[in-house]
Each structure stands twice: as C-alpha cells, then as structure tokens.
Amino acid sequence: MTATPIDERLTYHLPQNGPEYAYLSVRARRREVILHGGWILPAWAALAGASLWLPHVALPPSFAALYAGALLLMLGGYSAARWGAVRMAATLATVGFTYALVQILVVTVQIDRAGTLLVCATLGGVVLTMFWYALDLLRLASAAGITAIPASVVGIWLTRQIGATQPMPGWALIGLWLVSALAIVALAHIAARSVRGLHTQLGEAQFHVMNAEILEDLKDAFVASTNHELRTPFMALLGYIDILQREWRDLPPALIETILIEAERVSRQLRRLLNAILKVREVQGLENFTPNVVPLAPTLRSALAEVQVTTQEQEDYQGHTNPQGREIRLAIPDDLAIWGEATYLTQILTNLLTNAIKYSPDGSPIDVSAALLVPRGHVVRAMVEIRVRDYGLGIPPDQIHALFARFVRLSRDIASADRKGTGLGLWLCQEYVRAMGGKIWVESSGIEGEGSTFYVQLPTAPSSAGVLL
C-alpha cells in the first residue's frame, strides 16, 4: 500500500524544494564542495609527506616554464570546463610538476621539512580556494583527487629522467611560485564568475520550469480537492431535497423547518466555496485598475458589514461589537485614505477580519487600527499602515513564512473540523495588496492568547486629491 497522505482537504503545501528555494542552494552547494573536495587537502599532505623521504634532485630552469604552462593549461581547461581530455592531462602534469617543484625547493632553497610541509599546505590551500570560488567545479575536485597519485608517480619519474643540472636561484623559484599562486587565485575568480553567471541563467530557466510544473501540480490538486470539498455539502443538500421530495406530506412541520434551515446552511457553504474558486481565476490581471482615493473608515465599515453577513450575523455593525459578543476596537483616523481600488481594499479587510474572527475564541476582542507613515529615511512614499490584531491562537513561527502562499493552511487547521478554509484567503489578500503597490505581513509569537497582528501597508492618497499631505 502506498504511503500517500489521504486525508488532505482543500490544501496543498508547497514542496520545500520548490522554486523559491532554488537560489538558497548555492550555500548548500558550497558546503557540498567543501565536504567532497575536502579530501584534496589530505592528498596534498600525503604528497608533502612523501617528498620528505624521496631523493632530492635539482631541475633545469626550463622546468619552471613547463610548470607554469601546465598550470595555465589546467586552469584554462577548467574554466572552459568542457575539454575532458585536456583537463585530465593538465591535472596530471600540474600535480607532477608541483611535486617536482617541491623537490627543487627542498634542494635549492634548503628549506627544512617544516618548510616543505608549509609549501605543500599553501599549495593545497590555493587549490582549495580555487574549489571554493569555482563552486561548481566539484568534478574538478574528483578529477584532481583521482589523478593525484598517478600524477605524483609521473612527477617522480620526470624528476629522475631530467636529472640534476644547474639549479634555479631560490628567489626565482619563490617568485615563480608566488606568481603562479596569484595566477591560480585570479583565474579561479574568473572561472567562478563565469560559472556563476551560467548558473544564474540555468537557475532562472530551472526556476521557470519548476514553477510551471508546480503550478500544474497545484492546479491538479486544486481540481481534485475542490471536487472533494464540494461533494460533502452537496451530499447533505441532495439528501435533504430527497427526504423532502419523498416524505414532505408525512414530516412534522418542525422537522421540515429544520431541514430547510440545514439545507440553506450547506447551500451557503457551497456558495462560499464556489466564490473562492472563482476568485482564484479573477486574480490574473489584477493590476489593471485605475487608482482612486479610497477613504479607509467607510471601507472598513462595509468590510465589517460583509463579515457579519457571511458569518450569518445580523445586528449592529456601526457600533463596536458584533453578535458573538465580540468587541471590535477601531482606531481609524477619519481622514485617512489610500490610493488604490475600493473593492480590493474591501476584500483585504474582509479577509483579515474573517480570519481574526475565525482564529480567535468567541468573546475575545479584535483591534483594528491605522496610521499614516510619513516618508523618512528609506521610506520614500507616505503609506497608510493598517493593523488587524486578534487575541487568538497565534501562528507558529515556523509556519509564518508559508502563510501567504496559495493553498497553504496551517497543519493545525487541517486537522481541525471547525476551521474550514480554502487556503486561499491570505494569498488573495497578498495579490490585492501587491497590485496596489503595498505590502502585507504578519507578526505572531505563536503563543495562544497573544494572537497575531496582520500589517498592511498601502500607498496613501496623493496630496493633490486634497485628502492628506
């Protein structure tokens, strides 16, 4: 039997390796290189150790030129990152020459064993630096590692074949070594940059492909879960109609009334679902609106009215309470207005208020406040900040980041039978806010009773409209 989770409602969680995580992996890749390329250092150390006991020989000056050439060839090969055979040969040559160089240093500069180790460690460090910068040359690390041992044998053989002649002066060797070390670092930089550029392009392409795939998956999941979610209220509705149709003559009036009330309730539930589904489609092209001055206080009042209609509550919404005995504390300056679209703002406020009511216990208050943020520091434009605070369950901090994504619901709510939702409300809010050039976020300690505060910042109406500033 498969382990597919089978009790997901109208929910879908974005996978953790989704496109928004694609760029995060550079750091992870770097770690991987260190992890896998790290054994290069021991390889160098082994070479260094071997050099201490092997016969010391001197090499002709032409050796230095050959060595530099091999280095350049190797780096060229790697930065091109395509010539497999060249890369292999160059690695062999470089490691061999490096070994020989160490031998020369030992003879000509008369460095002791500690000095030899130091030189080898430095060279190892340089190579590691190269891997560090050229993040994606993980294969280079493997190639160098695999070839290190045969290459050192070649190096020893070369050293013996050429034989001892006039040794280079010490300062020339050290100079040569410094120059080649610098060259390695510089070339590694260049290589890394080009590789990174390539990566960014690849990353973007991958991002779009993954995005498309995920959207397609989400769409499938949405169709499946919507179908699923519609069936339950539909069953009740069909069942009630069936009972009424067959038995209405025999049913006591009180029961008929109960059935009708129930049928209406599930119909409303169906309507809510259908509306939510429609809104998902509407979201495309949200930016196409003509901005207007939208006064905040009246919009909030109509949002409150809507919240009460949808939660089937009647009573007075002009005041500061709603029928669940909840206190909705408003602190909205009368003259505050935003520059945007009235229906969007109503939607945002309605959603936030519905959430606040849904996720906090009956009787607990809800605070709605607003203030004008004047331009200061990096804030260029005057914004209206709206805060909706409840004193309910709060949001676990580890789940906040996903809260505004489409189809995301908290695991706690998925498990709860009372808190039904589509996982679309906050996502829609975010889309509306974005379309108007604002931002939305939430702050919550995740401690029950402290609740959460949703912040919405929207551009304020321009001063020419005579409202503010």
Next chain:
Amino acid sequence: MMKGRQSVAFTTKTILVVDDDVGIQRFFQIGFSRYPDYRLIIAHNGAQGLEMAMQEMPVVVIIDMNMPELRGEQLILALRGDLDTAAIPLIILSARVTAKDHLLGKLAGCDRYLEKPVTMQEVIAAIEEVLLIRESERAARMAHLADGGKG
C-alpha cells in the same frame, strides 16, 4: 439523537457514523430520525469512532475516509484487527472517488464503498445489504485480497 442505551428497544439496530463534518452529522441525525428501526450514534473522529464501536457494538459502522486523529482506513484496520469488532460490517462513505481510493478501502477491509453524494435511501440500502454478508464470505474475500489484491 444519542439516546441512552437503556431506552433502546430490543429490535433497534445501532448504526455508528464516524464523520468529522458537522453538515453530514446533522444530515444523518435528520435522516435516521425517519427510520425508527435504527438508532444512530455519531463519532467526530476516528479515535472516538474506535472507542464507541468497542463500547456500543453497533451493527454497522459508516466511516468517512478523511478525518483527523485516526483516518478512515486506519479505523477500519483497527476494527478488523480486534476480535470483538472484526465481524461488524463496515461501510465507507467518502468524497474520495478515484479507483485508488476504492482499492485502499477494500484492502483495509470495508464491505461497501459509497461515494458522496448519496441519499438516505441509498445509505439504508447499503446497510441492509452489508447486514446480509456472512462472516465466511468476508473472510474468503479478505483472504483473496491478501493473496495478491488482484481481484
């Protein structure tokens, strides 16, 4: 709806409905009120369903698949695994309608798989049908499924 055990007439058959959806619970309360032969008890989740099945020994259990605490097929496995409850006919009533879901239900050991939406009449028909299933038939079917589940 949930009457005490003492008031149950000798002939009434107890039906346990396990569904977390309040709308469905209310529907069954109203629906079963028209069938005095049956006594309805309701559990809101799988864990509660298991407990009530053990205590009340219903003649049929109607189980939703998507539930918190204990999912439908887990509940079925638990009921089938217990000697006391293994013989109770089980009906799945689910909004999940793919062939895979049907197979999952059958493999867990349900006797009938009903897809939402169904009417009260269809539910009653299913109950009467599963009440006729003999234990030997079920054992044979489960053995067949266990053999390879190809059936």
